[in-house]
Amino acid sequence: MVRVAIAGASGYTGFELIRILSQHPQAELNMITSRGQAGQRLDAFYPAFRGHCSLTFEYPDPDKLASEADLVFTALPHQAAMDLVPELLKRNLKVVDLSADYRFRDAGVYESWYQKHKTPELLPGAIYGLPELYREHIKTARLVGNPGCYPTSIILATAPLLSKALIDPGTLIADSKSGVSGAGRGASLGVHFCEVNEGFKAYKVGEHRHTPEIEQELSFLAGQKINITFTPHLVPMTRGILSTVYSSLQDGVTPAMVDEAFHSFYANAPFVRLCGSKAFPDTLQVRGSNYCDLGWRVDERTRRVVVVSVIDNLTRGASGQAVCNMNLMSGLPEESGLDTAPWQP
Numbered sequence: 001m002v003r004v005a006i007a008g009a010s011g012y013t014g015f016e017l018i019r020i021l022s023q024h025p026q027a028e029l030n031m032i033t034s035r036g037q038a039g040q041r042l043d044a045f046y047p048a049f050r051g052h053c054s055l056t057f058e059y060p061d062p063d064k065l066a067s068e069a070d071l072v073f074t075a076l077p078h079q080a081a082m083d084l085v086p087e088l089l090k091r092n093l094k095v096v097d098l099s100a101d102y103r104f105r106d107a108g109v110y111e112s113w114y115q116k117h118k119t120p121e122l123l124p125g126a127i128y129g130l131p132e133l134y135r136e137h138i139k140t141a142r143l144v145g146n147p148g149c150y151p152t153s154i155i156l157a158t159a160p161l162l163s164k165a166l167i168d169p170g171t172l173i174a175d176s177k178s179g180v181s182g183a184g185r186g187a188s189l190g191v192h193f194c195e196v197n198e199g200f201k202a203y204k205v206g207e208h209r210h211t212p213e214i215e216q217e218l219s220f221l222a223g224q225k226i227n228i229t230f231t232p233h234l235v236p237m238t239r240g241i242l243s244t245v246y247s248s249l250q251d252g253v254t255p256a257m258v259d260e261a262f263h264s265f266y267a268n269a270p271f272v273r274l275c276g277s278k279a280f281p282d283t284l285q286v287r288g289s290n291y292c293d294l295g296w297r298v299d300e301r302t303r304r305v306v307v308v309s310v311i312d313n314l315t316r317g318a319s320g321q322a323v324c325n326m327n328l329m330s331g332l333p334e335e336s337g338l339d340t341a342p343w344q345p
């Protein structure tokens with residue numbers, strides 16, 4: 001059994017971690033933290049857990065976390081994570097951090113989009129937690145920077161095309177739509193029911209902080225610096241992300257070559273399901289699961305390939321992927337605790 005704890009368990013990704021871990025056959029969830037809810041029983045705060053988890057929220061004390069767990073999920077906002085993560089590593093704990101604080105190889109890039117990094121010396125040892133790209137590195141990692149939700153959907157849609165050099169990397173455009181839970185549980189005007197219901201809007205156009213994260217990984221795959229046009233949208237649904245990714249094909253690339261690239265790249269990826277070149281996935285078909293479903297089409301008229309990628313932002317885009325990383329870091333099967341069918345409808 002892997003002994004685990006969650007710091008920041010009262011938020012949405014914390015809830016999703018508890019949901020998955022309380023049914024995981026090889027994980028023992030021993031401690032959950034929240035500053036605001038310390039002393040409160042989980043099943044009083046989230047009645048959904050009645051009969052499933054009898055833990056009480058505690059204050060995020062690193063010594064207590066070290067006595068209760070071998071691995072800690074930090075489901076905290078950016079900046080708060082980099083205060084706690086170094087304390088956990090000093091106490092010999094493994095960490096899967098759900099914030100952006102340990103996703104970047106270059107502290108300068110992080111600092112130009114977020115804020116000053118307090119522990120840049122930890123970045124070279126942190127592994128970007130996308131199993132389809134870094135499975136072997138994750139297995140020996142002590143610190144994993146769990147990917148952002150939009151980057152997960154976009155990188156998985158693009159990786160086969162870039163790794164086989166089938167597209168012109170300068171032509172990438174990603175148009176993404178997210179459910180409102182992507183903004184977390186903290187109330188703000190932008191996610192107020194009346195501001196979101198029955199509407200559909202683009203936001204942070206040309207300036208979303210997931211842009212450099214996507215570019216970091218796509219540049220690594222392509223072996224050259226890539227810039228992408230990324231436009232996020234907010235849609236009035238609770239969970240899910242759908243990304244449509246466009247790029248121009250290199251001369252001579254055929255639809256069969258595109259099909260082959262997807263099938264060979266994901267031949268051993270249990271959480272990527274290929275819908276093929278004529279079927280396009282829906283966010284409902286991955287809801288509550290760790291799957292990323294992909295559909296694509298070559299448009300011969302424009303010589304572009306269009307890829308549609310869907311994930312559940314709270315599961316594959318955050319907590320499911322984090323548990324997958326825990327499995328790999330702990331020598332467990334990648335699918336352990338995650339091999340459940342989605343919830344559709």
Ligand SMILES: NC(=O)C1=CN([C@@H]2O[C@H](COP(=O)(O)OP(=O)(O)OC[C@H]3O[C@@H](n4cnc5c(N)ncnc54)[C@H](OP(=O)(O)O)[C@@H]3O)[C@@H](O)[C@H]2O)C=CC1
Pocket residue numbers: 007008009010011012013014033034035036037060075076077078080098099100147148149181182183184185186313314317318
């Ligand atoms: N929502 C999503 O779809 C995704 C979220 N993420 C990332 O995961 C992390 C958690 O997100 P989410 O669960 O949505 O966020 P929430 O706002 O829903 O929850 C945040 C949690 O962190 C705790 N917290 C807040 N501020 C601090 C602080 N300064 N120090 C310590 N604890 C703090 C909160 O409890 P308390 O204040 O009581 O301590 C709460 O438990 C974030 O970094 C987010 O960017 C990544 C991918 C997708």
Ligand SMILES: CC(=O)N[C@@H](CCC(=O)OP(=O)(O)O)C(=O)O
Pocket residue numbers: 098099100148149178179180181182183184210232234
């Ligand atoms: C709908 C919505 O607001 N989504 C969030 C997604 C960010 C997120 O949760 O990811 P990080 O961990 O990288 O911050 C946003 O656009 O900021």
